[in-house]
Amino acid sequence: MLRLICIKLPKQLKHKASSLTHGHFFSTSSVKPIAELPNSKDPQSLTVSFLQNSCGLSLESAISASQKLNIENLKNPNSVLDLLRTHGLTQTHIRKLISSRPRLLLADLDNILKPNMELFESLGISSTSLAKMLSNANNPRVLESDAYTVVEFFRAHGFRNEQISTLTVKRPLLYLFNAQKILKPKLDFFKSLGFSDLEIAKLLSTQPSILARSLEKQIIPCVQELRKIRGTDENVLKAIKAGYGILEANVEKVLKPKMSMLISRGVPQSLALKMFFLGPTSLLMSTYRFSEIVSEVMKLGFDPNILQFIVAIRSLAMSKTLWERKVEAYKSFGLSKDEIYSALKRQPLFMRVSEKKIQKSMGFFVNKLKMKPSLISKNPILIRYSLEKRIIPRCSVLQLLISKRLIKEDTSIFHVFGMNENEFVEKLVSKYQNEVPDVVRAHQGKIEFQGFPVDLKLWVL
Incomplete structure (x- = not known):
């Protein structure tokens, strides 16, 4: 059977067909010979040709995708592609999108695809962001969702368009959820904790991954554990507002060991608990890296009995690579390592500013104001x-x-x-x-x- 298929295939495709078959990419019993002639009547051949020529798929991808659709079922094969191009998707984006979701070509253009694209555009999502979002592996399904219902759900709960836009780009698969059954109970739970609609909208547009977490298995247990540590719902609320990512943490395995570590290093429990208000994201780091930072803060001479010790931990809570890049940024303007550490002791948040801001601020003070770098070291608040x-x-x-x-x-x-x-x-x-x-x-x-x-x-x- 394989021999007959290869005889009918054009010479340049014989080797690929043979290798695909031996690799069990598709069954020879289900695939018809692929003709190169443009006037071929074979539906699969026409589909493979269209996927290659119009969508930019490789032969292997086109053969795989052709199993999931038939070009004869398409009213206008190019209409979906024209829509995508109109909204800023390049051929590269289209290739990725169709490779992961070939059946998108069969979707209802007028009643689903076009309205959804226009809806996303109306939210203020740029064509660049939309193209990047849709060309990711699982995201094309969002185009076939009931996006209007989800958007209206968020609007009804106080979300502004820009917040819905941010949420969409960060977590597009939320559009595949049943808003009333999956999303609403989570919003109701946050409201029961004391969050206002505006605060919930800010929380979830900043950290939309929370909406993808289980209410019963993650969110509620996390809040219950935080309540044991912080004592009151008011304190739990403050901790969540200080760092939304804390809702996705395993309190028992991730947060508590770091609290114990601080106490073992001489930090009073009352002060250690302030980490939940001043730097809860620091508690989400790996235990090893957190231990390194605590040791560094102690070497710098910060007293574990005062608040600045906790502030310094928050300031240093970054990867080693980022820390070194920031140090080099300061050094490039003439500050020595000793001066950098001296500035850090005066103003612990000196290292908390972004690398970009360091470059911009130091450039202005040193080049425009002709200020000596040593003066900045003595007045580190300037960088803030x-x-x-x-x-x-x-x-x-x-x-x-x-x-x-x-x-x-x-x-x-x-x-x-x-x-x-x-x-x-x-x-x-x-x-x-x-x-x-x-x-x-x-x-x-x-x-x-x-x-x-x-x-x-x-x-x-």
Whole structure:
């Protein structure tokens, strides 16, 4: 039988057919000879050809996919592909999507596929995000779901479009769930704990994987264990709000051992429990890595009897690779390792900022303000401030007032940066806005900061 099939196959396909058969990829009793001629009447041959030429599948993938559909059953073989392309999917996306879900080509275009695509688009999901989401292995089934019912369910429970959009991209398979039977009981449970609709929407759009976890086997047992540790529902609520991922943890195996470790290192139990409020995600790390971080914090000289010890653990709670990248980012602007650790002791959250923010903030202070790196080490809180909302607008105000000789050139910029917003506006904006109207525009970020004169004495501590 195999010999007859190979005789009818074009020469360039004989080897593939033989290897596929010997690998048991498909049964020779169920597959007809594949003709290369475009006018072939063989349905399977036409289907394989369409999957290869229009969808970009390899011969092997096309043969496998052809077992699940027949091109003769397609009203317009290219209509689904045209729809996908219209919504930004490339040929690469389409190949992945059809490879994992060939029967998508048989789906109801007008009543299901098109309305779903338009619905996702109306939520504000970009074509790039949509294409990436749909081309993942299991996600194409979302296009055939009753997406409208799920979206309306979330809207009825206080979710905004942008939250539904985030949830969709992060966890698209939620659209395959029965909203009333599977999703609603979880929302009701969170409400029974004291969460408001707005808080539930924030929680689940931030951590949508929680909705995929079992209410009876994971969520409720986790809350019950947290209640034993924290004592009241109010404290449990605070712990969950501080780190939503805690709801997916095994309290007995993951969280409790770390609490015991802290206590064994001299941390009072009352202080160790504050980890649930200040850094619960730190408790989700591997026990080995958590132990390394606790040891590092002790080497730095933090007292286990004060709150800063817990804050420092939270600050260092990252992978070794990320930690080293952040250290290198600071070093690239002239800070020594000793200065970095000195800054960390002054301001434990110094290392909590992102690598991108380190580069951006250090670049501004060192290159634009001509500040010595050692001064930043002595004033590490600077790295925590927002460049766009605080630092640059205040520099623009200072630049303007100094040029008008309204404030002294030896004004401490550290003091100016450290003022709370109300104090800054009162002393340096409102006070001068009649005399220098542009000071308001400078504070609003509408006047570009050009830089201070090099000899300006602003670095008074």
